[in-house]
Amino acid sequence: MFDLKTDVNGVLDELYSAKCKNYEMICPILLPLGINQASAITFSKHIFNEITVIGSVDKKFVVVYAKLKKLLIIIDQHAAHERVRLEMLMNEYTHQEIEEVTFKQSKLKKTIPLKLSSDEVRCLSSKDVNNHFRKLGVSYNLQGNCMDIVAVPTCLYNNVFENVDTEKDKLLKLFVSSFIKEEFDFLKNSRCFSKTIPNFLNKIINHEACRGAIKFGDVLTTEACQNLVQSLSLCKLPFQCAHGRPTMVPLTNMRKMPPKVERQKVNLKKLKAL
Template sequence: MSQIFENCRSKGACDYKFDEEYYEDIIYNNFAKDVQVNTEIYEPVVQNVEDHATKNIHKFQSKVKKDNASLIFDETSLKEAKVLGQVDCKFIAAIMKKRSGAKEAGEYLILFDQHAVSERIRLERNLADYLNEEQWVSVEVENIILKMSNDQILYLHNYKDKFTQLGLQWTINDKEVNVHSIPEAILGKNPREVEKVIKAVRNLIIEEINIMKLQKGCLSFYPKSIMDLVFSEACRYAIKFGDQLSKNDCIELLNALSNCKTPFQCAHGRPVMAVIMDIKVENRDYKINMTKLKKFKRVQ
């Protein structure tokens, strides 16, 4: 006889009736029950890390929420920040105070993303060079010839003054547009490839025409076609993770950041800093127990 059927006939090996219950759910139910029991017996007990390593961080976060997010920093906080130095060639550690006029004074340990800080500084400096009041600075280029539709050429003709604010100068010859000047921001501090420049100019014209159609002739003064290049340039030539900085370099970066119009966001809108913990100064008086000290000398 097969060993399988002998096992099924033995007591405890198979506790179901082979001919009646084989196609029912009892086999699965018994199996599931055994699995559940074994799981309860051998279930591992995992220690909650939050109760230990992150205890103080959670306390700080709870405190911020309780204070209705009153932890606010401003330009003065940056100017008065005490720079500690670089951390892991990635961050700038500093101690900062809350915004002046806050109800409760306090100092906090802050880590600044050195790339984000440098990126913000470069962005605002570049924009200051690329913009002249209410007009983008224009630079002359060799003729860029663009083939445009009749509708697009009509918009260029009718809204020439508005396109001039973007730094564009051109002449029209049949269905071709000969561009003589473009925004300096498209060319960049480190001149880009000719193909990228031509593509950016075409995208700028098409983008502005589409906006004018939707907004009845209104112009977008910060078009995506230009701003994407400005953001990219600031990011590409900013300080990177892994670049070593001296303490003086860190101080100069934070001083420059404090003069920015939007100092707490990088070029892409992400925060440049993170609050690690609040710093509490504890005054502890240490007293020497002379009696114990004398006994200690006698023992020696």
């Protein structure tokens, strides 16, 4: 007896698998990456040479395709722009030489007086300490137990004068005294000069980079996405935002079926007999 149910299913299975094979020849297969696989993929700057921008997704991410690695990658639009801005601001606010970063300074119209302990006066009288603060953008004169600040780091100055509406002088004094206190504490505890950028200035520049960066929810045209990826490719550390979060993450591996795939024949006799 002709078993319609079994045969129909058989024919459909054959048709389906034949169709699938055809599609697999032209469509990439999506292989979602597990957490372990994704974290095993490391990016180097060469990745930017093989990237094609696809476009913006959900007003949050830029999707790109890395042709050689066959990876679909998402770029966090805020984190990426924050990194671009951070490196731009570091260039604007510092002179960077091979092993030394010197902060540019802004001269004050009105000096800021700070009272000091005798320990602090002794410390600040040293030529090396004076030099150290000068490299951080702070210039001062000592008068008795008072420190007269005549110049401050430009990043700190701009942060107060460009973003605060009232009590700018008061806020600047608070910022400068906190910064100097932090440096004193470091000198006291470590008994050496730090070679890295002080936390206080780092935070200020990171904050400025974040504040002016593209946000989630901002609409990016394809051209804006391309410009963002291009700017990111020119960064020294393109794979982390100012706060250390990744700027780009592999989403999925895309590969095509190997070229030699035998196509299954559809049983047309069975199909006609239906």
